[in-house]
Amino acid sequence: MSAAIMGPAVSTFFNPQFSMPFSGAATPLVYALCLVAILITASGIMEMSSRLPSAGAFYTYVTRGIGPKSGFVTGGLMFVAYALLPPAEVGLVGSYLQSTLRDEFGIAVPWWAIGLVPAALMIFLALEGVQSSLRTALVLFTAEVVIVVTLAVIVVAHGGKHGLTLQPLSPSASPHGVGGLVTGFVFAALSFVGFEAAATLGEEVRKPARNVPKAIGLSVLFVGAIYVFCVWAEVVGVGVGAANKIDGTSTPWNDLAATYAPWAKLLVILAAVSSMFAVMVNSNTGVVRILHVMGREGMLPKLFAHVDPKRKTPTYAVLVQGIFSVVIALVVGAVAGGLGSPEGGSNVYGYLGFLLTLGILPVYVLTNIATMRFFRKEGGFRLVRHGVLPGLAILLMVGLLVGQVQQQTTAPYTWFPWLIAAWVAVVAAGAIWLGRHQPEKLAVAGAVMATGEAEEGHVVTHEAASGSVTTAP
Structure with a gap:
């Protein structure tokens, strides 16, 4: 689950293009550094998941380690990050297919018209129930990973464009120096978002104290290795000089297939x-679930709680999220490049992807702070595992x-950190208000915003050393 939600294929195909205007040919190094940073960051999450197996995941960890108000802010940050992913994908699929149809077949179709097709299908599947489509998506995911890794191996076997070189793993390959590496790092971090997904299964798997942390760690290692290898193969395949010219509208993997394996282009x-x-x-399924439960718990209008009696799906939550995704994609695209140019669609993905990554990074910070505080308070504190590594992750x-x-x-891009800061301020104000006036809703609200989970009438009272959780009315 963690590996699939990271999306190795789509991340390899498209995310490096958004790093390369900044880090250029050094983007493989950015991904290697990001892998190390995410492994360090994941260590605190793995420790918490071994002691607090819970569907609430980050929300639960931060609430138990820091407090309910911080947990509420965590939920708000996760919600905004999840909500921005579907419209980001609408822009990406539209931009990619507009460029591909134009370059390969001479067909001119605007990205927004293309993006409406998968958006409509997404809404239809959500209304009908998506279990079968998710199973199909998992099969396709496996095939996609095989395709991208196979193509990368073919590029390397051919020796790349100018021969194999480790230059892309050197900081000197960055055309904009250290600043370019730092900026490229955020887009690389987007590729790892979702590594923590296995933590939400803490109440359902066997031996969660062992299996959940293991799943998180191995997923980061496995998918991260795919990223580093494939992005390095991409750079040597197009050439170091050409890699410095790649941007969000480029389709380098189409070019690699045409050059090294024409049979694989389609x-x-x-x-x-x-x-x-x-x-x-x-991602749409997760956001719809959150909206539905927020309606059921009275945090949104009750219409979001409505469930179709025949299909057993939350009709209004699906429609609102679907319309939101389309409107956000069209508005951002129109402002950031136009509805007729692939640049508009690629900027939708670039801008929203940047925003949601900046939203999720503070969640990782809060979780590692919670790790340090929780183990010092509850016992079992180990200097390296609960002090040094979480501290390094925070830094x-x-x-x-x-x-x-x-x-x-x-x-x-200069505005986006301030937008996230403003959102945190709004959510924090809401947490303070609920804490003073409706403290009973504070815990429920934070958990719902984070995962769409709420345990009505129950509170966590104790965690055994083995990681089991007992609840009481």
Whole structure:
């Protein structure tokens, strides 16, 4: 589950293009550094998941380690990050297919018209029930990973464009120095978002104290290795000089297939589209679930709690989220490049992807702070596992966020950290108000915003050393 939600295929096909305007040919190094940083960050999450197996995951960890108000803020950050992913994918699939149809077949179709097709299908599947489509998406996911790794191996076997070189793993390959590496890092971090997904199964798997942390750690290692290898193969395949010119509108994997494996070109196109659609469906399902439960718990209008008696799906939550995704994609695209140019669609993905990554990074910070506090308070504190590694993770993630404020010089990227800061301020104000006036709703609200889970009438009272959770009315 963790590996699938990271989306190795779609992340490999498209995310490096958003790092390369900044880190250029050094983007493989960015992904390698990001892998190390995410492993360090994941260590605190793994420790918490071994002691607090819960569907609430980050919300539960932060609430138990820091407090309910911080847990509420965590839920708010996760909600905004999840809600922005479906419209980001609408823009990406539209931009990619507009460029592909134009370059390969001479057909001119605007990205927004293309993006409406998978968006409509996403809404239809959500209304009908998506279990069968999710199973299909998992099969497609496996095929996509095989395709992208196979193509990368073919590129390397051919020796790349100018021979194999480790230059892309050197900081000197960055055309914009250290600042370019820092900025490229955020887009690389987007590729790892979702590694923590296995933590939400803490109440359902056998031996969660062992299996959940193991799943998280191995997923980061496995998918991260795919990223580093494939992005390195991409750079040597197109050439170091050409890699410095790649941007969000580029389709380098189409070019690699045409150059090194013409027979695989159609497979790459199909894998890219199916991968984007799978991510769209998965993320939409999560947001719809959250909206539905927020309606059921009285935090949103009751219409969101409505369930179709025949299909057993939350009709209004599906429609509102679907309309939101389309409107956000069209508005951002129109402002950020136009509805007729693939740049508009690619900027939808770039801008929203940047925003949601900046939203999820503070969640990792809060979780590692919670790790340090929880184990000191509850016992079992180990200096390296519960002190050094979480402390280093906090420094890495905070440093990354600060680096964005300092290094970004181009609008609208310069605005995005402040948008996230404003959202945190609004959510924090809501947490303070609920804590004073409706404290009983504070815990429920934070859990729902984070995962769409709420245990009515129950509170966690104790965790045994083995990681089991007992609840009481």
